[in-house]
Amino acid sequence: MKEISMHILDIVMNSIKAKAKLVELYIDDSIKRNLLKIVIKDDGTGMAEDMSRQVTDPFYTTRTTRKVGLGLPMLKESCERCNGYLKIESELGKGTIVSCCFERNNIDRMPLGNMGDTIMTIINSLENCEFLYNHITDAGNFEISTAYVKEMLETGDIRDSETLLWVRDYVNENLKSISNF
Numbered sequence: 001m002k003e004i005s006m007h008i009l010d011i012v013m014n015s016i017k018a019k020a021k022l023v024e025l026y027i028d029d030s031i032k033r034n035l036l037k038i039v040i041k042d043d044g045t046g047m048a049e050d051m052s053r054q055v056t057d058p059f060y061t062t063r064t065t066r067k068v069g070l071g072l073p074m075l076k077e078s079c080e081r082c083n084g085y086l087k088i089e090s091e092l093g094k095g096t097i098v099s100c101c102f103e104r105n106n107i108d109r110m111p112l113g114n115m116g117d118t119i120m121t122i123i124n125s126l127e128n129c130e131f132l133y134n135h136i137t138d139a140g141n142f143e144i145s146t147a148y149v150k151e152m153l154e155t156g157d158i159r160d161s162e163t164l165l166w167v168r169d170y171v172n173e174n175l176k177s178i179s180n181f
């Protein structure tokens with residue numbers, strides 16, 4: 001993958017597929033601490049203990065169309081290549097927390113990518129599911145949620161194109177204002 005946001009999309013899609021009612025995405029981007037940490041939390045079906053251990057193995061998947069699940073193993077590999085880690089905490093019937101970390105200044109660390117586009121794509125994929133995104137840098141903190149957007153724009157349908165484009169620009173503008181540079 002060229003950008004970390006592609007990995008984020010993949011992990012969030014897992015949460016949506018697991019019938020989550022709420023998906024939370026936390027990004028902690030710090031030059032001071034030289035880390036880029038990402039946490040994706042859901043209240044979906046969860047996984048049994050042996051499964052959450054096996055899913056980072058590229059030969060494990062519950063998909064029938066293809067034998068190999070790639071999302072989690074590829075993210076794990078990207079993190080470890082950058083002196084980081086991937087951790088899965090999951091409980092059947094409760095939900096899943098995927099946490100991963102990259103050494104920020106590592107030569108192999110991919111750019112984060114465009115978060116406005118990413119959040120727009122995530123919101124467009126939600127079915128009966130709420131979403132929250134919180135992004136922290138050394139300069140500040142930004143948060144947006146589907147609940148907030150619905151209230152702000154007084155819209156029930158958060159997936160119409162005007163709303164999605166507003167979300168994309170709102171995310172990008174706010175991230176610029178807390179950028180580390």
Ligand SMILES: Nc1ncnc2c1ncn2[C@@H]1O[C@H](COP(=O)(O)OP(=O)(O)OP(=O)(O)O)[C@@H](O)[C@H]1O
Binds near residue numbers: 055061063073
């Ligand atoms: N948040 C989650 N909640 C419940 N089960 C999950 C979650 N994330 C992953 N899984 C389980 O782990 C498996 C492996 O996930 P992974 O993303 O690595 O591959 P995949 O989704 O099967 O395929 P791909 O991502 O390559 O399209 C999934 O098939 C699913 O059964």
Ligand SMILES: [Mg+2]
Binds near residue numbers: 010014069070
């Ligand atoms: Mg997947």
